[in-house]
Amino acid sequence: MVRLIKKTGIRGSSEMLKPFFIALVLMLFISPSSLYSDSGNGRSHGDRNKLLKGCASCHKGHGVYKTPMLSERKEIFCFRCHGHNIYSENAKKAGDIAKDVGTANIQSEFEKPYHHPIEKIGIHRYGEILPEADPSMPRHSACGDCHHHHYAGEKNKMSGVRxxxxxxxxxxxxxxxxxxxxxxxxxxxxxxxxxxxAEMFNSSNPSFHPVIAPGKNTDVPSLVPPLTTSSLIKCTDCHNNDDPAGPNGPHGSNFRYLLSKNYTTTDGSEGPFQYELCYNCHRRSSILSNESFPLHDLHISTVGASCRTCHNPHGSNQYSHLIEFNRASVMSSNSGQLHYTVYGSRTGQCALNCHGKDHDPALYPGAVQTPSSSRPSRFPSRK
Structure with a gap:
């Protein structure tokens, strides 16, 4: 090869050949076997006991057009193993995966009314950089945004993803x-x-749910054990499969916002189902007995205000106690004021117009009020 290059009058042949030899060495040492040597590290797609054909379980010859040599189109490829039972059974019959391998039906999760938009095909770009820098790019998602096809494992499904x-x-x-x-x-x-x-969970905010850092409020008597005011929570504690027996993760849900439990954001009657998501961490009995706020029961049970009427479930960059008034239900007071002020433990002041009442402003004392069980409710309670 060197002689051929010299005869054609090309100089510096050794320099030109360097990339060739480097690539050759890499091909020899970074072979498919390197992937499968990690099968003991929990990388499911690198386990020859699961993928019987190794690389060929996923990659076929030249593959489908505009794919990395995949046997199916990218938007349906993962469902060959992680889809409806008929597809995973076909993969087992073809010898691509072992017959004793159990794979979750993720495809059914994406068929729920609320799901990540993987159906937006032809938009995802291999190696695309996130967060998205192009404001005109349609919102979309793909399996590879959350799971690396080679490195994801049973214990760490996010492994290999930036x-x-x-x-x-x-x-x-x-x-x-x-x-x-x-x-x-x-x-x-x-x-x-x-x-x-990221801004809503910012620990410099007056209040936030403790995703990035523990919360600032040390007086939260409603917390369900073992949660404490120093606990951290995850996004998937709220955004997850609504079926606890189904595959874990925020792929899809029958509840809006990809929530694992129901969360009613509009005003109406109070009940265990209406605020099921909130009551998963905050004891309903504590909320309705006014342990944390003296007028909780009045607002929720009698007036019928939703948790979202007063609280932002992610955080507030204005007020403590996750206070951020829902402008769909709350308006400025007759004098044009709209604010919340804390005066001390369980004592504060609101200036607003809500549930037909003008608070201009209204002061909330620290004394515990009589619970709704001793007075009639405007809305029928769901018990």
Missing amino acids: GTSKDGAKIRITYEYELCFSCHSYSANLPAYQTNK
């Missing part, structure tokens, strides 16, 4: 929220009706 820090930097994922922030924080195409979740 995340986004609370400050917007690309990092290796340590905490679950860093994966979520790749799409739900600093993306230029974030819809106007959505908020930057």
